Amino acid sequence: MSATAFVIKSRSATSEPHSDGNYVAISGRAGGLISWLLNLLGISPTVSLIVKEDRIIFQKGSLRNGSLNFITPLENTCSTLYAFRRLLIEAVVLGIVLGALTFFSFGIIGIAIATLYYLLNRTLTVGFTDVGGRLHEVPFKRSVIEGQVIDEAEAARVCDIIQHPVDARRERALASV
Numbered sequence: 001m002s003a004t005a006f007v008i009k010s011r012s013a014t015s016e017p018h019s020d021g022n023y024v025a026i027s028g029r030a031g032g033l034i035s036w037l038l039n040l041l042g043i044s045p046t047v048s049l050i051v052k053e054d055r056i057i058f059q060k061g062s063l064r065n066g067s068l069n070f071i072t073p074l075e076n077t078c079s080t081l082y083a084f085r086r087l088l089i090e091a092v093v094l095g096i097v098l099g100a101l102t103f104f105s106f107g108i109i110g111i112a113i114a115t116l117y118y119l120l121n122r123t124l125t126v127g128f129t130d131v132g133g134r135l136h137e138v139p140f141k142r143s144v145i146e147g148q149v150i151d152e153a154e155a156a157r158v159c160d161i162i163q164h165p166v167d168a169r170r171e172r173a174l175a176s177v
Contacts, residue, residue, distance in 0.1 A: 005123045005139040006047050007031045009039070013158045017053055023161055024051040026126065028140050049126060049138050051162050054169070056128060058136050074169040076131045080162045082155040083125040085139075091118035124155045128162065 006028030013024045027048040029039050038044040043063070050057040056077060058070040091114045098110025120142060127137025 004030070005141045007035075008140045008142070009046070011158075013154075013161050015161055015164065021052045022050055023053070023165055024049065024158055026050075026138070026140065026158070028138070031141060047138055051165065053165055056136075056162070058138070070136065072128070072130050072136070074166050075173055077166045078129045078131055078133075080128045080159050080166065081125070081135075081137065082127075082159040083123075084152040084155055085123040085125070087118060087121050091115070091121075124152075126155065126158055126162075128166075 007030070009027045009029050011026045012018065012022070013026075015023070017023050018025075025048070027046055029035055029044045029046050035044050039046075045061045045063050046059075047061070048057070048059040050059070054074055056072045056074065058072075059067065061067040094117055095111050095114030098113050100110070102109040123139050123141055125137050125139040127135060129135050
């Protein structure tokens, strides 16, 4: 649903729902220092993926376009997904080019920039498909300022937590028929 990767502001994922009924609650904001400052003021566009016992809520806010709230009942959810994207080739090319441009410093500056590029641009995508075949996904990147890091193992765990209430709801529906 969105090609822009968001920086993770907060996340929680537990196999039992919290007191607010959430199994999963991941929220993000646009990346960058200006967006972080706007976030402190409470006016930053955000995106959220919330999984409750009976529905999945996808919320996306924009300063220009307002907000989108998409609510999918769990019985209308077919599958969940996660993806972890690493930009290794882009980082290597960047390292080679910047290393060649900074040959007077033995390429250390170029290699350092390429390494930072690789580490900060790894992207985790979490999403689901509904019975209409529509894919709803949210890509997230590491947050340096908020200190939120998520890796592939954590992404798999979050996906399993999302899939568990989907399967449980489907089994209850089939048992009642």
